[in-house]
Amino acid sequence: MPVMQAITLIRRAAALLLLVPGLAPAADVELAGVFGKRAVLMVDGGAPQTLGIGQRSKEGVVVLEVDGRSALIDVGGERRRVALGEAPLRIQPPTPQADLGLSVSLTPDPQGHYWAQGSINGAAMRFMVDTGATYVSIGADEARRAGIDYRKGREVIMNTANGPSTAWLLTLDRVSVGGIVLYGVQGTVHEQGLPVPLLGMSFLSRLGMRSEAGLLVLTRRY
Numbered sequence: 001m002p003v004m005q006a007i008t009l010i011r012r013a014a015a016l017l018l019l020v021p022g023l024a025p026a027a028d029v030e031l032a033g034v035f036g037k038r039a040v041l042m043v044d045g046g047a048p049q050t051l052g053i054g055q056r057s058k059e060g061v062v063v064l065e066v067d068g069r070s071a072l073i074d075v076g077g078e079r080r081r082v083a084l085g086e087a088p089l090r091i092q093p094p095t096p097q098a099d100l101g102l103s104v105s106l107t108p109d110p111q112g113h114y115w116a117q118g119s120i121n122g123a124a125m126r127f128m129v130d131t132g133a134t135y136v137s138i139g140a141d142e143a144r145r146a147g148i149d150y151r152k153g154r155e156v157i158m159n160t161a162n163g164p165s166t167a168w169l170l171t172l173d174r175v176s177v178g179g180i181v182l183y184g185v186q187g188t189v190h191e192q193g194l195p196v197p198l199l200g201m202s203f204l205s206r207l208g209m210r211s212e213a214g215l216l217v218l219t220r221r222y
Contacts, residue, residue: 027075029061030088039063039071042088064184065171067152072173079173079183104178106216114216116199118177120187121146125197127177129216133200135186136175137167139193148172150189158188165190175203180220182206 033040038052043059051063065072070083075091082089106114106129114129120138123146127136137158143150153170167188175185177199186202208219 027059027061027091028088029073029075029080029082029091031071031082031084031086034066034068034071034084037066039066039073041071041073041082045088081173102179103217103219104180105212106218108214108216116177116218118175118199120175120197121148121173123147127199128196129204130198130200131204133198135169135188135200135202136172137188137190137194137198137200139197140189140191141193142197143189146172148189150191153189156188158190165192167191177203177218180207180218 028044030042031039032042032048033050035050038050040048040050041057041061041063042048043057043061046059049057051057051061053063053066056062060075062074063071064074064079069085070081072079072081073091078091080089080091104116106116108114116127116129118125118127120136120142123142125138125142125146138146140150148170150168150170153168156167156169157164158167159165167190169186169188172185172187173183175182175187182203185206187200204218206221208217208221210217210219
């Protein structure tokens with residue numbers, strides 16, 4: 001193959017890779033301003049870009065949510081929140097589909113309950129697996145530890161073992177169990193608190209679940 005033809009093919013392949021979702025390089029993202037539901041972002045020290053919800057910067061940063069002083073963004077599948085007045089946030093997107101097929105095995109306690117060590121937005125949590133819970137559910141104290149301003153969520157009434165309870169429905173940026181990490185997981189925060197954080201179906205439905213030799217095995221499917 002002629003040298004120039006080979007170089008052309010390599011350049012075309014590189015260009016195609018840049019178009020594949022999730023292959024964006026690491027980025028330094030700064031929130032320079034907020035105008036209503038539009039965020040002004042500076043990526044890698046470049047010129048300010050004003051983006052509405054759902055819009056993508058030329059570097060591939062997508063704006064998912066905007067409030068008064070912060071914005072939720074997506075860079076190659078990594079969702080993070082940037083705030084006004086803070087230093088640029090360094091975001092290293094995960095390797096695409098790196099943990100597909102990854103499994104976590106859970107052992108039941110004497111009462112038959114399964115417990116999982118994990119985190120929400122990086123804050124450590126010990127969840128009780130609850131297939132009867134619609135959402136990942138935590139109390140207000142856990143929400144504060146995870147840096148969640150839950151009152152910006154939607155107020156709802158939830159039925160609990162102690163009767164109806166007020167909670168806030170919102171999207172959790174990142175929920176992990178073992179090495180399995182999911183982004184954009186719906187959750188509820190109960191201001192009156194819960195005995196333990198619950199790992200509900202908003203997380204579990206995105207995994208494979210099977211019983212194996214007395215263990216509950218959770219497997220990342222997509």
